[in-house]
Amino acid sequence: MNFDFSDEAKELGEQARKLLAEKAGTGPARKAMAADAPAMDAALWKEIAELGWTAARVPEAHGGLGLTVEEVAQLAEAAGGSLAHLPLVSTLLATEALVLAGTEAQQAKWLPGIASGEIIACVAWSEPGAVSPATVKTVSSGSALTGVKQPVADLAVAHVAIVAAAGADGPQLYIIDLKDAQSAVVETVDLVRRHGKLTLSATPAEALGTAGDYQDWLDRAAVILAYEAIGTAGAAMAMTVDYAKTRVAFGQKIGRYQAVKHKCADMYIKLELARAHALHGLAMIGTNGAELRQVAAAARVASLDALAYCAEENVQLHGGIGFTWESDCQFYYRRNRALVAALGPRGWWADRLVRALEQRNSAAA
């Protein structure tokens, strides 16, 4: 039995956490929150690109390192834990789509630039009125798309967008060169990560794979985003635990009170359940396992549960100070909304999990 990350992936994760602990975190996040702050930390982006993070998943033939999704997961967790002001997870999600479904020509066009860090990519499925990745209304005329996409994470700094739109067999992915599209800033609840509005009016687009590939990509994206959520939830838990060890009330450290420590234990429980399912997701992606649909949905739901609980109770256990603008609690609390918006709500994914279980049961019967 070998149900664990490879040593190589763990090592990259270690390196990433170390660098981001130094160069990212809540301090830089607070600076990024200012209205006139840049939409990403460009110096840090350059540094991580030189370290090969954006090249991790890109095949060697296209200038990348040809690593596995385990390395991607480690990077996503490190980014989530440090609130890094980088379009890293967006680019990793887009890379996964290109690696999964791109033609040779599409990969040759985009992946070398992604590997070197010169090209930043984003993912645009969300639309006004769309509550899940299944219900997109942007229309395709074959080689052009028309519709509105928002909120799109990291749109302001991206060069290319992977866009979900209605296709002949259901929703599917397209590639848009953002030179051809009209972008605007959209304010969101998350004051650190920048989001945008992408207006498509017969904008040139290339189909990226099939409707089936879109569904497969959603599974992979769910697993990668589960790791970002696990990173953020873990950081919120660590913040709570640190505070409970130092804050005194009624003559005791508040961590002595079961009303406080049991919430910390529940944070840990939810986080470990999320880790178990997310790791299962990586195992299924790595082996092309048939159960990926249900496993990815479980990872998504469990990670959102962990993040919501850790972020919310982090504010609660800090008490009044946690509700101030100066407190760092708000970063995790707000980021929780961003990670829900990133791939659709818990309810839709829970239903997707049950549909996958039903299909497996009827196939077995």
Next chain:
Amino acid sequence: MDFNDAPQEAEYRAVVRAWLNENATEYRDPPPEGMKLPEFIARSKAWQAKKHAAGYTGITWPKMFGGQGLTPMHSIIYGQEESRWHVPQGLYSIGLGMCIPTVFTHGNPEVVQRYVPKALLGEEVWCQLFSEPAAGSDLAGIRTKAVREGDEWVIDGQKVWTSFAHASDFGIVVCRTDPNMPKHKGLTMFIVNMKAPGVTVKGIKQMSGGSDFNEVFFDGVRVNDSHRLGAVGDGWKVALTTLMHERLAVGGKPRYAPGYETLMKLAKGVEAPDGSPAIGASDVRQKIAQTYINDQGIKLTQMRALSALSKGQVPGPEQSISKVVVAKTMQDLASFALDLSGGDGFVAGADADPELAKLQGSYIGSAGLRIAGGTDEILRNIIAERVLGLPGDMRPDKDTPFNQAVPA
């Protein structure tokens, strides 16, 4: 990543499987319902002797104590293979899993020689006498006392929740030997003969109607000092070694307990409030998803631990979440499914639907599971204190002599 055995594990599994195929044939089917205790004991003893002769007992124990000197992974593989058969289970799990490792860790050589081989062979059955009416979660609060008289100790008091006490020949019992010391310091562990004069065993009837546990009364029971385990006053430390062995036992959803599949099946046959099949209702689907996430998440967490063991590493602390998740999930699922079934879920006995009767059993049983082997609250304390490093609860009696401690 993979879920496969390493080569040497696969080899051991193949040998075990072949041996079971050859030797466990009489356990192919479940045993007849309502088997009486003497027959259960006889079947258990016969199977234990057979396993012993083939080298499948004491798998992880050192060879000097009659064990096989193999790894936890070997023991787990044997357990997985054996669980495919309906062999008698349970009679020895506490004795060999917890009591005897304590005996060979802390007992003197004569005592080890006298008791360990017979226990391993299954000739003698052991029980563990720790909990008391006033010492459950707060285990160090025990009041059963042992007073020294020459070479002997005289034990008086009461233990409770003792599994298989009625079938046991011996037990390990932790007693208060010095009430002038703070509560963790005045304890001492002994081996006690369960057939000795002054030992009385009474079954407890549980809320479920079953009787899986006992009360044990000690009235002037005499134990020779040679049967002391560890130093006088070290009983708490000795008890912790015993409980550490309990930790190795892998917990998960009990095999008999209904899971998400039960709810999926049930929800196809009953109606939601609007008259449509309940399986389409959002709350039902959310509950199916949550149950899958919890039960499957614990199974996967155990696989993480097995992977560490397989590589010769110590499993991480994440194992500590198992029981607290499993027991409450079982209760929530049973409660939800019975709600969904309306009055049918309430009708019991001969008139009950067998599937619903199982859910009723799970609803009642899970209330006990949330308490047994560490309550939900104690397990959350353990996670918060040992894993996350939060300070311990306030314990006003911790440093006070036991006989002077008064409730705050």
